[in-house]
Amino acid sequence: MAKVFVSTFPFCRTSKVALDILVSNGHEVMVNPLGRKMKPIEVSESARDFDALIAGTEDLTDLVTNSKSIKLISRVGVGLDSVPLGLCKEKGIAVAYTPDAVSPAVSELAVCLIVDAMRKVTYADREIRKGEWTRPYGERIGGATVGILGFGRIGKRVASHLLGYLPKEILVCDLIEMKDSIRLLSDVASNLYQVNRDLGKNWDATTIKQVDLDSLLKMSDAITIHVPLTAQTKNLLNYKKMSLMKSSAVLINTARGGIVNENDLYKVLQENLISAAAMDVFEEEPYKGPLSTLENVILTQHMGSCSNDCREDMEREASENVVGFFNGGRWERVV
Structure with missing residues (x-):
């Protein structure tokens, strides 16, 4: 059977x-010893x-370039920015991931x-x-x-959680037309509106609509990011873009470091161009940069997936992908 190295940390905590x-299933396993x-x-x-x-978010370019043995990379998680997919395709290395297991934990943390x-x-x-x-x-x-910037698995879950708080409006920004998903969520919002009317509450139903990025930035009181890190989204939110936000607005990133330019975010927060930010992900982790000196930023340790149940599901699915690949079973592959 296969020799499997587990680089992700933590694993089986x-x-x-x-x-x-x-x-x-007969595989020989070595787990990250560091x-x-x-x-x-x-x-x-x-x-x-x-x-x-079995990988976390480590940059695997050097490994894929130099290894003559690797046949499968199984990601614990959904993001693939750390995996050189083109090079993997050239070398015949299969790539697997766990796209659904992470969504509940990340969406809850974002809210x-x-x-x-x-x-x-x-x-x-x-203060205390x-x-x-x-x-x-x-x-x-x-x-x-x-x-909500990015309306995939996690973005949709965030929207569904938010409906219970009765926001005035949820704005969606995505490259793909999201009419059907928005219609389904709007139906839920209408039902919540009716429940509140029955309880004697006179709140309006939440409206949900899709807008472009600049409109999202200008109109939102809170912005939460749920897009992958790609060449197109690298530094997507720079000083110029963040300056479009309301001075009372907050910015949340539980997606990937690099989507928000960290140096520009520091300037924006220092100049009070926005009210606050919360960052769970960074370009270099562990993070040791200047954002840690500011009072109006919340910093967490790339822990969006770190609920006990979701982390266990991600690790189990990553292992099942290995077994499926080498033992002829089912596995969740990247196309």
Whole structure:
């Protein structure tokens, strides 16, 4: 059977199911021994003689370039910006991923960060730790306009979660026409409106519509990002674009580092051109940059997928993809 290297960190922290799947199907497994995210050269040196790699978000270009053994890369997650797909195709390396397992955890974290940034929850926590007590005012999602940049699996889930907060409007920005998905969510919004009418609440139903990027930036009170990192989305939100946002708006990124230009975001926040930001992802991780010096930014550790259940599902599916590939079963492949 296959020799499998696991570079992603953490792996099997709360459940050994994923590892048991590999071993019980006869595969030899070595797990990242460093206890942290591996650097590209470390992945290349460690995994180049293996048949398969179970990967996190490490840049795999060096490994794919130099390995003569790798036959399969199985991503724990959905993003593929770290995988050189063209080079994999040239070398006949198959690529698998876990597109559905991550969505519940990331979408919930995105909504939590919207609430945190708008209501200044983390800011208040910092004040108390410094002996201060100003009881900062914030904004509610209810009655606000929320912009969703990218309306795939995660973006749609975020919209469905937001409906319960009764925002005034949800704006969708995506390259693909989203008329059918918007119609389904609008039906849910209408039902929620009727429930509130029955309870004696006189709130209007949330409206949902698709707009272009500049309109999303100008009109939204909160913007949450759910697009992949590609050549087209690299530095998509730079100083010029973020300057279009309302001064009271908040920006949330749980997608990929590099979509938001971090140096430009620092300037925008420092100049109070927007109210706050929350960043779960960074160009280089662990993050040690200047955003950590600002009070109006929330920084988390690329933990969108890190709920116990979703992480276990992602790891299990990544292992099942390895078994499916080498043992002739089902596997979720990238086309």
